[in-house]
Amino acid sequence: MDQYEINKTASAEWPLWEIFIRSKQGLDHKHVGSLHAADEQMAIENARDVYTRRMEGVSIWVVESKFIHASNPGDAAALYDPANDKAYRHPTFYNLPDELKHM
Amino acid sequence: MERNFEEVFQDKIDKEIKIEPKDWMPEKYRQTLIRQISQHAHSEIVGMLPEGNWITRAPNLRRKAILLAKVQDEAGHGLYLYSAAETLGISRDEMYNQLHSGKAKYSSIFNYPTLTWADMGAIGWLVDGAAIMNQVPLCRSSFGPYARAMVRVCKEESFHQRQGFEILLTLSNGTEAQHRMAQDALNRWWWPSVMMFGPKDDESPNTIQSMRWKIKRFTNDELRQKFIDICTEQVKILGLTIPDKDLKWNEVTGHYDFGTIDWDEFWQVVQGNGPCNKERLETRKKAWEEGAWVREAATAYAEKRKNRAATKAA
Ligand SMILES: [Fe+2]
Ligand SMILES: [Fe+2]
Ligand SMILES: [Fe+2]
Numbered sequence: 128m129d130q131y132e133i134n135k136t137a138s139a140e141w142p143l144w145e146i147f148i149r150s151k152q153g154l155d156h157k158h159v160g161s162l163h164a165a166d167e168q169m170a171i172e173n174a175r176d177v178y179t180r181r182m183e184g185v186s187i188w189v190v191e192s193k194f195i196h197a198s199n200p201g202d203a204a205a206l207y208d209p210a211n212d213k214a215y216r217h218p219t220f221y222n223l224p225d226e227l228k229h230m
Numbered sequence: 231m232e233r234n235f236e237e238v239f240q241d242k243i244d245k246e247i248k249i250e251p252k253d254w255m256p257e258k259y260r261q262t263l264i265r266q267i268s269q270h271a272h273s274e275i276v277g278m279l280p281e282g283n284w285i286t287r288a289p290n291l292r293r294k295a296i297l298l299a300k301v302q303d304e305a306g307h308g309l310y311l312y313s314a315a316e317t318l319g320i321s322r323d324e325m326y327n328q329l330h331s332g333k334a335k336y337s338s339i340f341n342y343p344t345l346t347w348a349d350m351g352a353i354g355w356l357v358d359g360a361a362i363m364n365q366v367p368l369c370r371s372s373f374g375p376y377a378r379a380m381v382r383v384c385k386e387e388s389f390h391q392r393q394g395f396e397i398l399l400t401l402s403n404g405t406e407a408q409h410r411m412a413q414d415a416l417n418r419w420w421w422p423s424v425m426m427f428g429p430k431d432d433e434s435p436n437t438i439q440s441m442r443w444k445i446k447r448f449t450n451d452e453l454r455q456k457f458i459d460i461c462t463e464q465v466k467i468l469g470l471t472i473p474d475k476d477l478k479w480n481e482v483t484g485h486y487d488f489g490t491i492d493w494d495e496f497w498q499v500v501q502g503n504g505p506c507n508k509e510r511l512e513t514r515k516k517a518w519e520e521g522a523w524v525r526e527a528a529t530a531y532a533e534k535r536k537n538r539a540a541t542k543a544a
Contacts, residue, residue: 177310
């Protein structure tokens with residue numbers, strides 16, 4: 128009986144949503160936090176109240192958290208270190224004469 | 231191997247590199263943070279009750295709109311913080327459960343009653359003031375989601391304190407009865423506010439570890455002294471008197487000395503025997519239980535819409 132009650136409450140929790148806000152027309156949507164809501168419409172309405180009380184946004188994206196897949200922090204070295212020794216991808220790598228203009 | 235993980239972890243913290251939810255962390259760090267962040271969230275939520283008590287009785291429309299906005303902010307703070315705690319692997323329902331069962335604590339200050347309108351002033355100035363003093367250093371917490379939530383909270387807190395000070399200033403400069411009301415509120419809220427910083431350093435055994443982990447940046451006594459120094463100056467503008475006859479400037483320390491704190495009272499309230507502990511908890515539980523049908527109906531409606539969309543697609 129107790130077990131049943133616990134399961135009932137656990138499954139009754141509204142899903143978690145990740146909230147992304149575009150602060151100004153022309154800028155990217157940026158992750159601001161998360162919240163619980165029964166569906167996407169409620170998630171947007173709640174996000175409006177929780178994350179844009181001071182005109183922080185002009186557009187809201189909501190994504191159910193279970194659909195976010197993240198890289199593993201343990202893989203950071205394998206993923207990002209190889210970019211470390213490729214300084215030639217940056218313009219400052221190239222030593223060119225000072226007389227050269229418009230480049 | 232464990233040792234090695236722990237060294238890498240501490241090394242990141244020493245270098246001010248934030249810890250994110252999926253990073254390895256000692257179990258004790260996780261548990262301590264869950265407790266710290268959820269207690270903070272509970273405080274924001276329960277903290278709406280003493281002020282909510284005066285929304286319908288605000289003296290004018292301007293004050294009512296301001297108080298409403300402030301209380302709504304506190305709800306938002308609670309929500310930012312609950313979701314920060316959830317990244318550590320505890321569910322929202324479990325946190326509510328801990329609050330409602332009395333297992334989790336919240337700030338004791340909210341177990342005092344709000345008897346007059348002047349209390350809205352005293353809470354804004356002192357309680358939000360003390361909260362800000364606690365929270366500003368937490369914007370640099372080593373745990374990323376908590377630090378980011380605190381940045382947002384701190385931005386919003388500033389008006390809370392200013393509107394409170396404005397209420398007291400207006401009352402203090404008003405009629406004699408209003409002035410008395412402001413002084414009375416200060417008399418009742420001063421010591422509980424001073425206690426908000428928690429037990430004295432030598433009775434706060436977890437401080438050293440928390441400071442090493444950078445989830446606490448200053449000790450309770452350091453923050454308390456700073457609060458008292460600032461308020462002692464600000465109260466002069468209000469034309470009111472802080473109810474502490476031992477309060478006096480100390481040339482040597484460069485701080486104000488203050489009277490003895492009634493720690494008996496502090497522990498009594500922490501243990502559930504404050505004037506409003508029972509009422510606050512009952513109110514929260516009632517809100518949760520009476521909201522059950524709304525949560526269930528919304529879930530059922532979402533389910534129905536999903537099924538309908540699925541049928542249409544098929
Ligand atoms: Fe707050
Ligand atoms: Fe707060
Ligand atoms: Fe506040």
